[in-house]
Amino acid sequence: MTTESTALVVACPRCNGLNRVPQERMAEAPKCGKCGAALFAAHPLALDDAGFHAHVERADLPVLVDFWATWCGPCRMMAPQFEAAAAQLEPQVRLAKLDTEAQPALGGRFGIRSIPTLVLFRQGRELARQSGAMGTADIIRWTRQNL
Numbered sequence: 435m436t437t438e439s440t441a442l443v444v445a446c447p448r449c450n451g452l453n454r455v456p457q458e459r460m461a462e463a464p465k466c467g468k469c470g471a472a473l474f475a476a477h478p479l480a481l482d483d484a485g486f487h488a489h490v491e492r493a494d495l496p497v498l499v500d501f502w503a504t505w506c507g508p509c510r511m512m513a514p515q516f517e518a519a520a521a522q523l524e525p526q527v528r529l530a531k532l533d534t535e536a537q538p539a540l541g542g543r544f545g546i547r548s549i550p551t552l553v554l555f556r557q558g559r560e561l562a563r564q565s566g567a568m569g570t571a572d573i574i575r576w577t578r579q580n581l
């Protein structure tokens with residue numbers, strides 16, 4: 435075992451830069467080495483192609499993605515619940531939102547048929563998915579059960 439194995443690759447929510455963060459420093463409000471932004475802001479980030487690649491496919495942290503759209507009433511209702519879940523699940527899990535109208539290719543790639551749909555990823559692999567709006571406590575419980 436090397437000392438490297440205790441570090442996690444964390445993508446920056448502002449610049450998508452990849453940072454290697456020692457496990458024991460994860461709870462100490464780590465900052466991006468490239469742009470200086472806080473790596474965790476207790477706020478879901480909006481994913482585009484580049485963000486999806488960095489956060490979901492290249493970083494080590496599990497990512498909970500909310501596939502949604504602005505016209506979707508239940509999605510808008512769930513937004514504050516999802517936001518509150520981010521504050522409790524970070525830094526163990528990264529929370530992100532993917533607008534299926536703005537990013538139709540990503541929605542299509544994962545066969546999203548109804549929204550909102552939550553998909554939990556780890557290192558690019560899908561661990562679980564759940565359709566339908568959920569409250570904060572259910573989002574947290576479901577995510578922890580599926581890690």
Ligand code: ZN
Pocket residue numbers: 446447448449450451466467468469470471
């Ligand atoms: Zn950065």
